[in-house]
Amino acid sequence: MTTERLPRATWDAGWHPDQASVEALAALTPGAVVTVVKRAPDGSEAARYDATVATTAAPSPWVELVAEWTLPRVDVSGLVFETGDTLREFFSAEHPYNAFAVIGPDDTVRGWYGNVTYPAFMEAASGEDILVWHDLYLDVVILPDGTRHLLDDDELEESSIPSTDPGFAAAIIQARRELIDLIPRLAPGKPGLPPSPAPICPTAGS
Template sequence: MYASSVEVALVKAGRTKIRYPADVVRDDGIRVTVTAPWAAPGVRDFGFVRFEPGDVFTEHYWRDRWFAVKEVRTGAGKLKGWYCDITRPAVLRDGELLVEDLDLDLWVSADGSSVLRLDEDEFEESGLTARDPAAADAARQALDELERLALAGGLAGLLAAPSPPGDAP
């Protein structure tokens, strides 16, 4: 059986960017899926989407992949889209889900008509390419993979719940 809740800690450039509680929906030993309300204060308007109080995020984190996919819905349940963070593989330890953000992001609108690569300038400025070339390559490949999946019909196949014989410990 898995824990019913965790504390998600999003780390960027060695500093905790945000920390928030989340309910664990599923943990199959490879992917951890949690739900949480919009955790940042106030509204964040990106121009192509607004995250605001009342929004609910269903977040998928993998222990073996270099990304996280967050399904975003209004409090009333209307799908806004998917915000994808390029990250190192997630680590779940002692009730904390640790995720290292590598700056690259992808937005996929609810109807799939808009697929946007984000923050590539921040990624280049981060110095990861010089500091950890293997991680930088993995991050670029993860962004390319998510974009390919999104353009080929969406992220539904990736997010379809696996059917393991039992819950991971």
């Protein structure tokens, strides 16, 4: 098994979704266990955990996974992750971002965390489904009152991408704009979704 098959960090007029992964995500069945692997921008493995395919259908071409936050308490620009919280995670093999809803034990939605990424891709080995997402620096937090915090612009600026591939840097920034618009529509009818436009607050680092 390998999770080293990563797209090249270059912008050449498309994100080039992996068609096999598009089909594999669509074929996941409710209740199936998926291993989620997060890759840092440099390609190194940053996290690995198990999640379950949700019983509620996400809008195509998205898949919704359910996981538990097992780490200590973290506060990111007012979005609090507490040990034992539920994460409802939305991934797509066709879009360059993902989004997580953070839900407390009383089913209250604490907010949303979104990541700009390469499109997710699937690796299968020994009968295990492995979903890999490769981070691309920029994040956004959206709180229940609609306030938005833009994160990690400094990390993108400090990377080599803006100078070596400005088109790719622009695509990453545009992807976050699309992600901000997407989150309120990703799970229509579910409680705790942010209302329409509210203040945007640039925030350095996370």
